[in-house]
Amino acid sequence: MPQSPDDLDAVAVRTWCSLALAVLGAEREEIDAINVYPVADGDTGTNLYLTMESAAQAVEAVFAAHETVPGPAASLPLLSDAVRAMAHGALIGARGNSGTILSQLLRGMSEELATVERADGAALRRALQRAAALAYEAVAHPVEGTVLTVATAAAREAAAFGGDGVAGVARAAYEGARAALPRTTAQLAALGRAGVVDAGGRGLVAVLGVLVEAVTGEAVAVRAKVPAVPAADEDCSADHSDEGGPAFEVIYLLEAEDAAVDRLRRRLDGLGDSLVVVGGDGLWNVHVHVDDAGAAVEAGVEAGRPYRIRITHFGADRTAPPRERAQRAVVAVVPGEGLVELCAEAGATTVLARPGEPPASGELVDAIRRAHAREVVLLPNDADLRHTAAAAAQQVRSEGVRVALIPTRAAVQGIAALAVHEPERRFDEDVVAMTSAAGATRYAELAVAERQSWTTVGVCQAGDVLGLIDGDVAVIGTEVAATARTVLDRMLSAGGELVTLVLGDGAPEGLGEGLEAHVRGRHLAVDTLLYHGGHQASPLLIGIE
Template sequence: MPQTLDAVAVRGWCALALDALGRDREAIDAINVYPVADGDTGTNLYLTMESAAQAVEAVFAAYPEPPVYDGVPPTADVVRAMAHGALIGARGNSGTILAQLLRGMAEVVAAGDGDLAKALGRAAAAAYLAVAHPVEGTVLTVATAAAKAAESADGTPAAVAQAAYAGARAALDATPSQLAALGRAGVVDAGGRGLVTVLGALVQALSGEAPVVRGEAPVPVPGPAQDCPAEPAATGPAFEVIHLLEADDAAVDRLRARLDRLGDSLVIVGGDGLWNVHVHVDDAGAAVEAAVEAGRPYRIRITHFAQQAAVEPPKEQVQRAVVAVVPGEGLAALCAEAGATTVLTRPGEAPASGELVEAIRRAHAREVVLLPNDAELRHTAAAAVEQARAEGIRVALIPTRAAVQGLAALAVHAPERRFDEDVVAMTSAAGATRHAELAVAERQSWTMAGVCQAGDVLGLIDGDVVVIGQDLAGTARTVLDRMLAAGGELVTLVLSADVPPGLAATLEAHVSKAHLAVDTVVYEGGHQGVPLFIGVE
């Protein structure tokens, strides 16, 4: 069992923290009353930690095994991956702060400093700086107490982690007396409760044993209000806006000042050109506009608090729903019009299983059909299905490998049919749809069609490169001819917003002239990562 915070210990910590947050998620959600009583703190912490853990596993998977190397990547690479994964996957106020805590720790560990107390201190300081208006009695208080307790500890990193955990638990138990909203509800801070869970996993990763706190009092749960001054209920802003942002430091400083005037609960974490922005506002459009002026925002998520609190709990379950993973805004809108709940992805940012489970829950149905629309998501989707089934939801996974297969499945979806019959029909439609895409090579590499150079247009059919061309239109025509050589009745084209004007008309004209009796439908996919998706049914 590791006794230092090396690469193996960080990997174990992430896995243990994810397991622990999975067990505690519902309990943490249940005590979530500050800053907004939206009951999702545990879920947000879990999704953030899942993204961090997946990033760490990706580093281990990419590192050479013996006899070349020992299969263990450098600790610096692992902690940076952990911090980056948490940053891009951070959800909600609590997840955003957790991402900054992990980033602060990573800065110390990646520099080769094995002082765990120093790493925890940097984490707490970084989290305070990320929050526009820090409030005591929250996760920030718990993080600071953990760091102070760690500073006073002697011995191994495991002993330091145990001291930090004990200090965090004591601070957590005191939060109801520090924050009126917690005192009135008779609960501890939900974000702090989640941090205690994460620190407990750190103790276990370093020592091999679950943490022990002498004289530990049980964590309060919702119950009678404690003696606390009464305060009028606060209404608060109507929307939560969270997104990733590519921008320089100066632009982020201006954005921070502008968002601080627009709303509250402002947390901006990150650095080196990539940031995660979280804010509560009444004017969500103004917040997004400010982000566009600062840089390039993406993965924008807007939640209406009143709708979440007043509409979702009493919402009656529907019998059946479809959840579809889609690579662009245009496809998301198209699938939503067809009645599907969508999960929007970005290039290089595959959704975690927790995000898919959340979408399945959000569909609020007794029966759910999941369309991953990506061969690389098969394991993630399978894990999400198992978790949803454990929660009592009947879920069928149709292994669609491309968005055009998902569109074909949606086209024949009929909720009035028996569930099994509907799944069979959707699976058959997806399986009968050959799929292709056009991509632009980023570097010289070997393919099944030969050697490509950076900037070449690649035509992939069913996942394999079959054409290397110099322009989009010519390569697309060649791909279409190859696909239609075996027959077909309908061609589906999904074009990115970045393709040259007139490409759709050019390809439609080619199909109608070269392949009689074949119909063509065209959809705008938005910014979908590749110029063109093609489906042939």
């Protein structure tokens, strides 16, 4: 907690993110239940939670980095570091219409707060005003009675507050948002017919409520628990119903220049509705509802490099009978696009983990739900994802899904487990067989040292090629192919029947074929499988069964 409610520092931002994640988690189902606009798909609370989870994780990573610095250099992060991480985390993790707008609100706040060492009430006031303005700019066709209205009311009341203390400004913003929320029912006909407030606005009220708690240490008496229906004399006019709307929701991250994004906005605006484009500095989050999902993705390709593409079919959710659950499914985290296709062919629902961007527990929960099965086998394929995967499994178990977590520590172990997966077997037997196959697979990877450091086999220099076996540095080399051959020989000296090689985009040309020839020439009766993993952190992953 900050020492005084008169300013805002990195610790307060960390506390705010943590409290916001907790309150959105607690109210997620209630917010989902009142989600009727722009699409009544019941996921606004979940999307806000997943977006905030990504923001909170990014802030925690900043604090963790500072905690690893030894000696007097160890210190708390600057406010600018914390708010920029918060905004970036929200941007890359933004989900749905509501989450995308929340990420832009956080970005707007960060732009103002990053310019000061410790923010006073005046800085927070400017941050809230900037947040509301940016959110309006991000939405192609802003509609009143939504989270935009609530954000504007919060900024207006913060500006009207006479004092300069952070606590007073935060409380004024919260009270302004809380007062605006019940009025949304009369501002949107879809909300009026359902007798509910705007779901995104309700989530923002909760987030602003815990901002007050973060800077004062005192929980507000009432968070998002506000009346749903406004006074009878409120105007209920224009109908912004989503009936007969587009069939698909398309979301992706996009690396592109500003001018290309301006053209993209115009193109997507002609294809569909609910268009929200947020971000800046070359990285954007694009959200749109369309009938032609392929055209929306192609527009992104023309503008730059789209990735983390998510396409959701609304039509099936809103008009078709409920889809029957499959008996069993496998959910696997994979480190590169090339393995997505491989695992999908084996029947797995995949979660892509990009270098430096491990999936959050919410993403794993979402993937398990998309698998839509009574029984799910979860393969995290990364030792660092053990706790994240366990949290996701526990959450879905509470929803009545039987989940078995196999603690795979590398993608090659997940491939081995998928190879023996048989959905016709009894669940326990299948899990035992997959666990046994994963456990019998030793794994290795190559990495390039970023700096001089001590390892278990000596000192490495920046640029050295490291061969890690079962997670520990075992070989230090200067060249990828030679280091890979040494690692293979060392692992196969203990025996093995099958070598799996997964090449990343950074692998030297001919590496895979050269290693296959090496195994054939040096290790008789050992088979080799070669896969291309695409964009992954390691140039080479190795599995030995």
